[in-house]
Amino acid sequence: MTTPTDIIKQSPEDKEKIRTRIQKYVDRWRGVEGNLIMILHDIQEAEGYVPREWSMELAKALDINLGRIYEVLTFYTYFNLKPCGKHAIHVCTGTACHIKGSAKLIDELKTRFGFVVGETTPDRLYSLNEVRCLGACGLAPVARVNHEILAKATPESLVEKIESLEKVNV
Amino acid sequence: MKTIHAKINGIAVEVPAGTTILEAAKKAQVRIPTLCKHPDLKPTAACGLCIVKLKGNPRTFRACTTPIDEGMEVITHDDELVSTRKTVLELILSNHPADCQTCGRNGSCELQKLSADFAMREERIPRHVCDLPKDASTGSIIIDYAKCIKCGRCVQVCQEVQNVWALSFLERGIDTRMAPSGDISLAESPCVRCGQCSAHCPTGAIVENDDTALVWKALHDPNKFCTVQIAPAVRVAIGEEFGLEPGTNLTRKIYAVLRRMGFKAVFDTNFSADLTIMEESAEFVHRFANNGVLPLITTCCPSWVDFMEKYHTDLIPNFSTAKSPQQMMGVMTKTYYAQKQGLDPAKIYQVSIMPCTAKKFELERDTNMQASGYPDVDLSITTREFARMIKQSGIDFLRLDDEEADSILGEYTGAGTIFGATGGVMEAALRTAYYKITGENMPKEAIDIQSVRGLKGVREAEINVDGTKVRVAVAHGLANVEYVMDKVRKARDNGEPLPYHFIEVMACPGGCIGGGGQPYGVTDDIREKRIAGLYQDDRDCKLRFSHENPEVKQAYAEFLGEPLSEKAHHLLHTHYVERPMYQR
Ligand code: SF4
Ligand code: SF4
Ligand code: SF4
Ligand code: FES
Numbered sequence: 001m002t003t004p005t006d007i008i009k010q011s012p013e014d015k016e017k018i019r020t021r022i023q024k025y026v027d028r029w030r031g032v033e034g035n036l037i038m039i040l041h042d043i044q045e046a047e048g049y050v051p052r053e054w055s056m057e058l059a060k061a062l063d064i065n066l067g068r069i070y071e072v073l074t075f076y077t078y079f080n081l082k083p084c085g086k087h088a089i090h091v092c093t094g095t096a097c098h099i100k101g102s103a104k105l106i107d108e109l110k111t112r113f114g115f116v117v118g119e120t121t122p123d124r125l126y127s128l129n130e131v132r133c134l135g136a137c138g139l140a141p142v143a144r145v146n147h148e149i150l151a152k153a154t155p156e157s158l159v160e161k162i163e164s165l166e167k168v169n170v
Numbered sequence: 171m172k173t174i175h176a177k178i179n180g181i182a183v184e185v186p187a188g189t190t191i192l193e194a195a196k197k198a199q200v201r202i203p204t205l206c207k208h209p210d211l212k213p214t215a216a217c218g219l220c221i222v223k224l225k226g227n228p229r230t231f232r233a234c235t236t237p238i239d240e241g242m243e244v245i246t247h248d249d250e251l252v253s254t255r256k257t258v259l260e261l262i263l264s265n266h267p268a269d270c271q272t273c274g275r276n277g278s279c280e281l282q283k284l285s286a287d288f289a290m291r292e293e294r295i296p297r298h299v300c301d302l303p304k305d306a307s308t309g310s311i312i313i314d315y316a317k318c319i320k321c322g323r324c325v326q327v328c329q330e331v332q333n334v335w336a337l338s339f340l341e342r343g344i345d346t347r348m349a350p351s352g353d354i355s356l357a358e359s360p361c362v363r364c365g366q367c368s369a370h371c372p373t374g375a376i377v378e379n380d381d382t383a384l385v386w387k388a389l390h391d392p393n394k395f396c397t398v399q400i401a402p403a404v405r406v407a408i409g410e411e412f413g414l415e416p417g418t419n420l421t422r423k424i425y426a427v428l429r430r431m432g433f434k435a436v437f438d439t440n441f442s443a444d445l446t447i448m449e450e451s452a453e454f455v456h457r458f459a460n461n462g463v464l465p466l467i468t469t470c471c472p473s474w475v476d477f478m479e480k481y482h483t484d485l486i487p488n489f490s491t492a493k494s495p496q497q498m499m500g501v502m503t504k505t506y507y508a509q510k511q512g513l514d515p516a517k518i519y520q521v522s523i524m525p526c527t528a529k530k531f532e533l534e535r536d537t538n539m540q541a542s543g544y545p546d547v548d549l550s551i552t553t554r555e556f557a558r559m560i561k562q563s564g565i566d567f568l569r570l571d572d573e574e575a576d577s578i579l580g581e582y583t584g585a586g587t588i589f590g591a592t593g594g595v596m597e598a599a600l601r602t603a604y605y606k607i608t609g610e611n612m613p614k615e616a617i618d619i620q621s622v623r624g625l626k627g628v629r630e631a632e633i634n635v636d637g638t639k640v641r642v643a644v645a646h647g648l649a650n651v652e653y654v655m656d657k658v659r660k661a662r663d664n665g666e667p668l669p670y671h672f673i674e675v676m677a678c679p680g681g682c683i684g685g686g687g688q689p690y691g692v693t694d695d696i697r698e699k700r701i702a703g704l705y706q707d708d709r710d711c712k713l714r715f716s717h718e719n720p721e722v723k724q725a726y727a728e729f730l731g732e733p734l735s736e737k738a739h740h741l742l743h744t745h746y747v748e749r750p751m752y753q754r
Contacts, residue, residue: 067338071339
């Protein structure tokens with residue numbers, strides 16, 4: 001995976017590769033209504049996120065404006081604009097979780113691990129994001145670590161969960 | 171068309187089918203409050219202030235988007251509606267900073283005015299204001315995201331009127347926000363600095379970069395010899411800032427106030443508009459007679475030039491190399507005028523007063539803008555900034571005695587003054603091209619070239635020049651350019667005859683009179699009045715052909731030689747390059 005800075009330095013060959021792959025997706029969805037979303041979906045599946053460079057090439061391929069692509073990309077929370085860490089951590093900040101102390105969870109992750117909301121750690125292991133509602137208000141405050149829901153999370157239980165991740169995976 | 175009969179607050183109205191309740195209400199002398207709707211634009215139904223009730227229906231409807239129907243009985247004002255509107259306004263204000271005193275729209279903000287009208291006195295909902303930093307990257311306009319009420323006007327203008335797509339909405343629901351091209355800075359986006367977003371924004375979320383303090387600083391610097399030029403479109407609009415009708419021509423009072431402010435020489439961009447015509451028409455006649463690259467496309471508008479360099483690069487050879495009147499005036503001041511007056515050009519400081527935010531950007535767009543060895547123009551301010559300076563100065567502007575511009579770069583013809591209106595550059599160029607081709611002036615009754623005038627987005631005409639048909643097109647509002655350029659491309663690619671020989675493009679709807687730096691609140695009605703002011707000025711001029719301007723003739727005789735001479739090329743022309751649409 002390339003970081004955003006790498007993208008800018010991309011060589012003409014890399015660009016050509018992106019172009020060829022995009023053309024493949026474009027051909028795949030040619031004539032289908034809503035093809036922009038399907039193509040973006042394909043890109044995210046393959047790359048893990050939708051890099052800006054890809055969006056730019058796609059704009060050219062479809063002859064639409066980059067602004068339009070970003071309207072779509074940001075409308076659906078499904079799309080990632082930045083590379084994600086190996087472990088995705090989401091803390092719910094919906095009303096119920098907020099009242100039950102989700103801010104404390106985030107603060108703990110910030111001070112303990114140096115995580116930044118909306119960012120991936122430099123070692124690419126963890127990314128931390130806030131979500132508006134995970135739809136589990138009865139279990140507030142809720143966090144999601146990868147695909148696992150952590151009910152009635154405390155700073156301690158969340159830290160413990162995160163610390164266990166790499167040990168398990170080693 | 172079918173006529174609809176309905177009632178607004180019990181008053182009977184008759185309107186064509188398809189009319190919105192908002193428009194129909196006007197027929198009954200009823201004004202429904204609006205915030206997001208702008209007369210130039212399609213309704214976005216974003217704010218909710220225009221809600222009305224229909225008799226027998228428990229729901230409320232948005233007047234800006236709901237068409238009126240046969241037999242409808244509309245209620246626009248009752249206790250419940252007024253109090254809901256007040257709540258809507260309270261909610262908007264709860265996400266808006268409370269710093270009106272230091273805001274660029276203080277006194278002209280639509281949100282501020284509504285708050286005053288609705289007597290908003292207390293803050294019941296705690297304020298929560300977004301903390302995104304301002305974007306001042308372009309130097310022309312400043313975006314203050316905290317003040318954005320998400321009405322969508324700027325996005326619609328940038329996408330649909332200008333077809334630039336620098337701005338779009340990101341995310342959705344409560345998180346929706348306006349941002350340049352997927353969150354890059356405006357300067358890195360395709361923004362062409364036209365300022366139409368700022369002209370349409372109801373609040374202080376997009377304003378011009380105010381440079382007035384820099385002008386005062388220069389004026390108070392004893393080592394600077396301050397000179398100034400005033401653009402055609404400014405004279406017929408500035409009166410609006412002082413309560414006069416749009417279109418009131420204040421040229422001679424502007425000269426007077428500038429001199430009182432301390433400018434040592436007061437010039438008129440209309441002079442350099444005449445000079446531009448000399449160069450551009452020579453270029454046109456040369457290409458026309460020698461099978462050169464045609465159509466020739468005008469380049470007085472820096473936003474259009476920037477747009478072309480990003481979006482229409484294949485047509486770069488068609489662009490006139492003539493600089494804009496602003497730049498020509500600057501370079502002539504620092505060379506010809508300096509020499510004549512025995513002044514050191516290094517000490518000359520030139521300010522331009524323009525209807526335009528893009529003119530700030532043009533000053534530094536490339537090194538050709540310093541052909542004299544110094545910046546052609548040092549600082550550019552908009553009409554709005556100029557009006558502010560007059561108010562700061564304490565000079566009773568409207569009561570000043572009329573004065574004249576300074577000589578050698580001050581005299582103008584009617585052809586120069588109409589530059590400010592869409593179609594004006596074309597008309598002025600045709601008047602002089604006709605003379606160059608035939609050796610005679612157009613017959614008197616043909617001088618007003620009606621076919622290129624008006625507010626239609628694209629105007630096509632055929633002008634008879636001594637038996638030869640010259641085909642021309644005029645487009646304003648960048649979205650209208652596409653049609654014209656595609657026609658040119660199609661003919662070129664198919665080897666068909668040229669659809670046009672000459673094309674004029676102005677980025678702003680209406681041309682510079684509708685520029686992004688003009689007094690707020692422009693509508694087509696106001697555009698028409700400003701345009702009428704310029705055509706009146708044209709008719710009032712003794713001379714109406716650029717080639718008859720005595721000071722222009724003198725400048726060629728004493729300094730420039732001929733149009734397109736080597737010196738003229740060096741000082742008055744430039745070139746164009748392909749530029750990336752996105753810098754990131
Ligand atoms: S200045 Fe013009 S191009 Fe730039 S964002 Fe505003 S409307 Fe769009
Ligand atoms: S910047 Fe101004 S015009 Fe654009 S959405 Fe915000 S308030 Fe409306
Ligand atoms: S039309 Fe006139 S005011 Fe508008 S951007 Fe062009 S030069 Fe500036
Ligand atoms: S004016 Fe109708 S919703 Fe804003």
